[in-house]
Amino acid sequence: MTRQQETAAVYMLLREMIGIQDFVIEHESSGKPFISICGKTTNYKISISHTKGYVSVIVSTTQKVSVDIENQSDRVQRIASRFLREDEMEDINKSTPSSTLLLLYWCAKETVYKLYSDASLTFQRMKASNIGTLRNEGEFACKNLINDATVRINYILDNHLVLTYCKKE
Structure with missing residues (x-):
C-alpha cells in the first residue's frame, strides 16, 4: 500500500465513522491530527496509525484518543x-x-x-x-x-x- 493509498483509506474510514464527507485532516505543531470543516476545527479527536498495508483510525467527540x-x-x-x-x-x-x-x-x-x-x-x-x-x-x-x-x-x-x-x- 502506498502512502497515497493509506491516506485515501484513512479518509474513507473517517467518512464512514463520522458520517461527514467534506472535511480535511490537518496537524497541530506537535504532529497530532485533527479534523477541520470549511477551515474550522471540529470537536472530533482522532488518532491515525499505519503499517505495511494497514491503517487504523480512532475517533471520539468526548475523549482524547490514541492508536x-x-x-x-x-x-x-x-x-x-x-x-x-x-x-x-x-x-x-x-x-x-x-x-x-x-x-x-x-x-x-x-x-x-x-x-x-x-x-x-x-x-x-x-x-x-x-x-x-x-x-x-x-x-x-x-x-x-x-x-x-x-x-x-x-x-x-x-x-x-x-x-x-x-x-x-
Whole structure:
C-alpha cells in the first residue's frame, strides 16, 4: 500500500465513522491530527496509525484518543534497549520474552506518546506494567511518569499485527 493509498483509506474510514464527507485532516505543531470543516476545527479527536498495508483510525467527540498499529518483525528486538526501561526489561525477563511482547511494549508507548503529544514525553518517561499473559485481546497500564497519570492500554493481537489504543477524558 502506498502512502497515497493509506491516506485515501484513512479518509474513507473517517467518512464512514463520522458520517461527514467534506472535511480535511490537518496537524497541530506537535504532529497530532485533527479534523477541520470549511477551515474550522471540529470537536472530533482522532488518532491515525499505519503499517505495511494497514491503517487504523480512532475517533471520539468526548475523549482524547490514541492508536498504534505495527506489523510483527524482529526489528523490535534490535531496538528494545532504546524504548524499554530497566524495570520493564526485568518484568519481561520474568516472563517468556518474545517479539510479540516487545512489540506490545513499543506500541503501548507509541500510543501514550501520541496521547500526550504536546508534553515532550520520552519512552524512558513511560512505564508499561501488568501486561500478564498475552491473549488475543487484553488491557494493561502504562504510566506517564512526568505527570503521574496512568492510562489503560487496550490491545488486539493477531498472527502478524499488534494494535493498541487508549482514551483519556
